[in-house]
Amino acid sequence: MIARQEIPKPTAWDSQEARPGIEVAGRRIGDGSFTMIAGPCAVESREQTLATARAVADAGATLLRGGAFKPRTSPHSFRGLGREALEILAEARALTGLPVVTEVMDPRDLEAVVEVADVIQIGSRNMQNYPLLEEAGRSGVPVLLKRGLASTLEELVLSAEYVLKEGNPAVMLCERGIRTFEPAYRFTLDLTAVPVLKELTDLPVIVDPSHAAGRRELVEPLSLAAAAVGADGLIVEVHPQPEEALCDGAQALRADEFASYLERVRAAAALARRALPRLEALV
Ligand code: PEP
Numbered sequence: 001m002i003a004r005q006e007i008p009k010p011t012a013w014d015s016q017e018a019r020p021g022i023e024v025a026g027r028r029i030g031d032g033s034f035t036m037i038a039g040p041c042a043v044e045s046r047e048q049t050l051a052t053a054r055a056v057a058d059a060g061a062t063l064l065r066g067g068a069f070k071p072r073t074s075p076h077s078f079r080g081l082g083r084e085a086l087e088i089l090a091e092a093r094a095l096t097g098l099p100v101v102t103e104v105m106d107p108r109d110l111e112a113v114v115e116v117a118d119v120i121q122i123g124s125r126n127m128q129n130y131p132l133l134e135e136a137g138r139s140g141v142p143v144l145l146k147r148g149l150a151s152t153l154e155e156l157v158l159s160a161e162y163v164l165k166e167g168n169p170a171v172m173l174c175e176r177g178i179r180t181f182e183p184a185y186r187f188t189l190d191l192t193a194v195p196v197l198k199e200l201t202d203l204p205v206i207v208d209p210s211h212a213a214g215r216r217e218l219v220e221p222l223s224l225a226a227a228a229v230g231a232d233g234l235i236v237e238v239h240p241q242p243e244e245a246l247c248d249g250a251q252a253l254r255a256d257e258f259a260s261y262l263e264r265v266r267a268a269a270a271l272a273r274r275a276l277p278r279l280e281a282l283v
Pocket residue numbers: 041067071122123124125146176208211
């Protein structure tokens with residue numbers, strides 16, 4: 001029996017409300033607000049990237065994603081436009097005002113990437129690339145660290161430590177699905193990770209439903225669930241013509257459907273008492 005004077009402990013959500021979050025390009029992430037990172041899997045061309053950036057910015061996304069250096073299972077797949085893509089991302093940022101999130105795989109590219117990136121993405125396959133984590137830590141640029149395909153939450157948090165210990169406090173953790181015995185979708189999105197990571201750390205927790213789903217139809221239901229469970233934000237893939245995408249087209253949301261999707265995500269985030277700032281409020 002619960003003693004009458006016993007005060008219930010704050011839930012993970014309640015304690016999260018008091019968290020300071022991290023700073024990215026003058027905005028706060030993980031402070032109780034909700035962040036929407038959206039854009040193409042890969043920068044394929046200037047037209048495709050600028051069209052996507054415009055669509056997600058107009059809808060109210062808070063950051064733009066886009067891969068310049070792509071980790072691909074097959075070395076024969078499209079692996080990104082590299083430095084040319086960084087120039088396109090810089091143009092997209094100038095056009096829309098959205099801060100840019102882009103992946104770095106090789107520490108030799110870090111200098112070029114941080115000239116453009118407001119957030120460095122470290123992908124699942126590199127979650128335990130310790131020299132890369134330390135270099136990202138030393139850069140001082142905020143890091144989005146994705147959970148490895150078969151990594152425990154403790155391993156994810158310890159990888160984040162590699163960045164933090166270099167004096168870089170701005171790390172976001174990202175749940176993007178793990179490999180299980182279930183083959184009906186690409187990966188199994190582990191939503192229990194969200195409240196549990198909040199017990200383990202103060203760092204913002206972002207969910208990537210696109211790579212977990214592998215299929216467009218599943219991205220919205222997973223997004224709503226992630227927002228309602230208390231994620232600090234989402235990272236999703238968007239393309240103007242997913243059928244023509246060079247990478248991950250099957251899971252990309254259509255750019256012209258993104259605004260209505262985002263309205264429904266806003267409602268789900270409100271269940272966890274998180275609001276997505278309107279663009280006007282950011283200027
Ligand atoms: C990506 O974000 O495009 C990506 C390759 O993600 P992950 O590292 O989670 O597979």
